[in-house]
Amino acid sequence: xxxxxxxxxxxxxxxxxxxxxxxxxxxxxxxxxxxxxxxxxxxxxxxxxxxxxxxxxxxxxxxxxxxxxxxxxxxxxxxxxxxxxxxxxxxxxxxxxxxxxxxxxxxxxxxxxxxxxxxxxxxxxxxxxxxxxxxxxxxxxxxxxxxxxxxxxxxxxxxxxxxxxxxxxxxxxxxxxxxxxxxxxxxxxxxxxxxxxxxxxxxxxxxxxxxxxxxxxxxxxxxxxxxxxxxxxxxxxxxxxxxxxxxxxxxxxxxxxxxxxxxxxxxxxxxxxxxxxxxxxxxxxxxxxxxxxxxxxxxxxxxxxxxxxxxxxxxxxxxxxxxxxxxxxxxxxxxxxxxx
Amino acid sequence: xxxxxxxxxxxxxxxxxxxxxxxxxxxxxxxxxxxxxxxxxxxxxxxxxxxxxxxxxxxxxxxxxxxxxxxxxxxxxxxxxxxxxxxxxxxxxxxxxxxxxxxxxxxxxxxxxxxxxxxxxxxxxxxxxxxxxxxxxxxxxxxxxxxxxxxxxxxxxxxxxxxxxxxxxxxxxxxxxxxxxxxxxxxxxxxxxxxxxxxxxxxxxxxxxxxxxxxxxxxxxxxxxxxxxxxxxxxxxxxxxxxxx
Ligand SMILES: Nc1ncnc2c1ncn2[C@@H]1O[C@H](COP(=O)(O)OP(=O)(O)OP(=O)(O)O)[C@@H](O)[C@H]1O
Ligand SMILES: [Mg+2]
Numbered sequence: 001x002x003x004x005x006x007x008x009x010x011x012x013x014x015x016x017x018x019x020x021x022x023x024x025x026x027x028x029x030x031x032x033x034x035x036x037x038x039x040x041x042x043x044x045x046x047x048x049x050x051x052x053x054x055x056x057x058x059x060x061x062x063x064x065x066x067x068x069x070x071x072x073x074x075x076x077x078x079x080x081x082x083x084x085x086x087x088x089x090x091x092x093x094x095x096x097x098x099x100x101x102x103x104x105x106x107x108x109x110x111x112x113x114x115x116x117x118x119x120x121x122x123x124x125x126x127x128x129x130x131x132x133x134x135x136x137x138x139x140x141x142x143x144x145x146x147x148x149x150x151x152x153x154x155x156x157x158x159x160x161x162x163x164x165x166x167x168x169x170x171x172x173x174x175x176x177x178x179x180x181x182x183x184x185x186x187x188x189x190x191x192x193x194x195x196x197x198x199x200x201x202x203x204x205x206x207x208x209x210x211x212x213x214x215x216x217x218x219x220x221x222x223x224x225x226x227x228x229x230x231x232x233x234x235x236x237x238x239x240x241x242x243x244x245x246x247x248x249x250x251x252x253x254x255x256x257x258x259x260x261x262x263x264x265x266x267x268x269x270x271x272x273x274x275x276x277x278x279x280x281x282x283x284x285x286x287x288x289x290x291x292x293x294x295x296x297x298x299x300x301x302x303x304x305x306x307x308x309x310x311x312x313x314x315x316x317x318x319x320x321x322x323x324x325x326x327x328x329x330x331x332x333x334x335x336x337x338x339x340x
Numbered sequence: 341x342x343x344x345x346x347x348x349x350x351x352x353x354x355x356x357x358x359x360x361x362x363x364x365x366x367x368x369x370x371x372x373x374x375x376x377x378x379x380x381x382x383x384x385x386x387x388x389x390x391x392x393x394x395x396x397x398x399x400x401x402x403x404x405x406x407x408x409x410x411x412x413x414x415x416x417x418x419x420x421x422x423x424x425x426x427x428x429x430x431x432x433x434x435x436x437x438x439x440x441x442x443x444x445x446x447x448x449x450x451x452x453x454x455x456x457x458x459x460x461x462x463x464x465x466x467x468x469x470x471x472x473x474x475x476x477x478x479x480x481x482x483x484x485x486x487x488x489x490x491x492x493x494x495x496x497x498x499x500x501x502x503x504x505x506x507x508x509x510x511x512x513x514x515x516x517x518x519x520x521x522x523x524x525x526x527x528x529x530x531x532x533x534x535x536x537x538x539x540x541x542x543x544x545x546x547x548x549x550x551x552x553x554x555x556x557x558x559x560x561x562x563x564x565x566x567x568x569x570x571x572x573x574x575x576x577x578x579x580x581x582x583x584x585x
Contacts, residue, residue, distance in 0.1 A: 005468055203429075208496070210418060326442055
């Protein structure tokens with residue numbers, strides 16, 4: 001009776017994941033040192049990349065792990081930027097405004113989650129778009145914003161431009177690292193397995209003791225907060241707040257692209273997807289409308305022919321598990337192999 | 341057979357309608373926490389619906405359910421699981437994107453208060469009891485129907501139930517496999533776990549059930565000692581054409 005249970009053990013890290021974490025640490029250190037040697041142009045581009053990584057990771061957590069597909073996450077991107085403007089207008093430092101704005105977005109997302117999480121599937125997805133549109137209209141009502149004319153985060157001028165660029169770069173890098181760590185921690189925890197169970201079958205999850213409402217609310221708020229951080233940081237780097245660009249559904253399209261191409265439901269996939277999107281944008285965005293059309297076509301092609309994305313394919317072929325959130329049962333005498 | 345049970349389930353006047361269809365019509369049912377009750381009845385009799393009602397899968401239109409004298413009528417399935425009542429699903433509902441181990445671990449982590457190591461132990465035990473050791477790391481979506489059913493059982497067991505509600509878990513098993521299943525259930529009985537088991541394969545069911553209930557058209561038409569229930573004229577009539585083994 002007890003032989004098998006005693007002969008196996010539960011493994012969470014694999015040798016390759018240990019190397020991957022060390023490698024990721026080294027990359028972060030290198031990126032943190034980049035202001036010492038990189039050009040301003042490069043720092044500015046990398047800042048954009050880090051924001052894409054945040055967006056992709058958050059959308060992936062929500063849709064890939066939680067099954068909550070939303071085309072309205074630009075709501076929180078826009079709010080993050082908007083509250084930064086609002087708070088900075090009170091005379092606070094722009095970077096402190098960023099932090100406070102993100103917190104406010106997190107707080108506001110909670111009551112929104114209470115209403116929106118009652119909707120399922122497509123209704124939730126489209127409902128979130130409606131939420132984004134309503135919030136966009138409400139922000140437009142604020143006289144400070146001057147409608148679609150927009151407003152600049154003028155207090156950034158207190159910093160000289162080189163210093164400003166470095167601060168924004170490092171702040172974005174730190175936010176990305178912190179948010180990825182937060183997501184990794186949550187998805188790897190007990191809550192993370194409940195999130196996935198709810199995604200796969202809410203009724204079955206409930207029948208074994210999971211409380212779906214609380215779990216989904218937590219995920220929703222984390223994703224809103226993260227995207228709020230991204231919106232606020234985007235504002236510091238772009239300096240101008242134009243409601244229609246921040247609340248644009250285009251952001252959802254980008255997030256979907258990054259996650260589908262990289263690998264939905266794969267922690268590494270979202271990061272890979274953001275890097276691919278960044279490269280595609282760098283090389284092809286000047287082609288205008290065709291650029292957007294191609295993005296859409298590529299995303300659809302991936303969901304049809306490579307539903308687990310590029311990372312899913314790599315994982316399958318080479319059995320790579322760099323940042324595993326799951327569990328492996330291994331025989332005690334075979335510990336430390338990467339094999340399934 | 342409704343009598344006050346200080347330790348067990350007591351369901352009174354359960355009514356459930358789906359639209360205009362009355363699926364449970366004033367069901368009265370009770371069991372002691374250490375009983376093994378079999379439920380039979382023709383297709384569409386309302387057996388699964390009764391099990392769902394006991395497990396808290398939906399709101400009743402009428403009636404009340406007491407568990408160990410505590411009113412749980414308003415409690416959701418998740419809360420009832422925490423109180424020790426857990427069910428399997430006739431049509432398996434695996435967490436497709438997770439491995440077998442992860443599926444069962446969710447139940448071990450949320451069904452009962454347990455620290456991480458204890459949850460791992462409960463998970464491994466449940467997997468072994470259900471005979472799924474060889475597929476522990478398999479993604480649930482790749483499992484065949486039999487393993488999906490075993491997974492239902494494993495997940496339920498991992499919650500350390502006091503009363504286990506089983507819905508047709510023996511269908512499709514070979515003779516050897518059903519012997520094994522009966523052994524497993526008997527082992528649970530020895531641990532003092534109460535069981536309600538819906539099963540069409542009556543000869544398997546009768547190896548465990550000390551009491552048999554027959555449902556037809558949303559009503560309990562017979563309830564008592566298994567052989568007496570099977571020879572009850574109403575039961576024979578309900579199965580006319582359908583045939584009970
Ligand atoms: N969610 C639902 N919506 C509408 N009707 C339902 C629903 N669930 C069950 N029914 C109906 O209720 C009746 C009883 O169903 P139930 O599944 O409880 O029967 P059962 O006794 O378990 O049958 P079987 O032996 O086929 O599993 C059936 O007529 C079924 O079609
Ligand atoms: Mg049924």
